[in-house]
Ligand SMILES: Nc1ncnc2c1ncn2[C@@H]1O[C@H](COP(=O)(O)OP(=O)(O)OP(=O)(O)O)[C@@H](O)[C@H]1O
């Protein structure tokens with residue numbers, strides 16, 4: 672059995688900038704989590720974008736269930752299987768679209784449920800992320816940042832993905848809201864058997880959701896292993912520096 676998602680020797684260049692330089696990583700079937708940490712500019716988001724086929728790698732390969740992702744001509748099944756949740760930016764949801772319509776749009780694009788069942792499925796998804804049916808009628812600006820992030824998660828879940836690429840998914844939220852969204856990610860991971868690739872500056876978040884962690888520095892993975900070992904007994908000097916730069920490690924708030 673090949674790993675579910677596998678990048679081998681991936682490189683991405685932007686002009687003369689080598690953003691990603693020979694990165695290999697694997698994501699097993701869920702529930703599982705791989706953390707990707709490293710300083711700003713080290714190439715983490717670019718790895719995520721390359722896996723999503725939003726940027727074209729200049730070298731290397733990506734395989735999903737053994738199939739060559741970069742050669743896929745029919746992208747829809749892959750786009751459905753591998754979803755992304757980004758840092759909450761108010762622009763992520765259309766300001767003039769009600770929440771219910773924004774979720775229904777995803778169902779329609781992927782032709783996931785008959786029209787008659789749409790409303791029920793929207794409510795089911797809202798409930799699943801800890802929102803209520805009444806939220807369907809609201810506009811994005813009538814929700815808090817944490818609630819908007821839940822809507823983004825509901826939209827990602829709508830297509831029944833197997834992988835979620837989470838790029839700083841809680842960074843824009845204040846600490847107590849962060850803790851609750853983390854609880855949500857923890858529960859969804861098990862219930863939907865999701866594999867997370869979690870990109871985060873917050874090592875406590877990585878520790879909570881990921882069994883394994885990879886450390887990037889200048890486009891390369893300099894260390895990879897069980898999260899516990901990478902964060903508490905790093906083999907690499909750079910990882911040690913990174914860890915020591917973070918004031919609070921073991922407990923996530925709340
Ligand atoms: N579209 C682009 N065009 C040109 N250069 C880019 C582009 N996207 C990223 N880069 C460059 O690639 C490098 C890696 O960027 P990337 O966004 O992957 O870093 P990151 O590790 O996600 O950083 P952060 O933690 O700040 O989000 C940086 O030098 C960045 O300036």
Ligand SMILES: [Mg+2]
Pocket residue numbers: 715716717
């Ligand atoms: Mg980034």
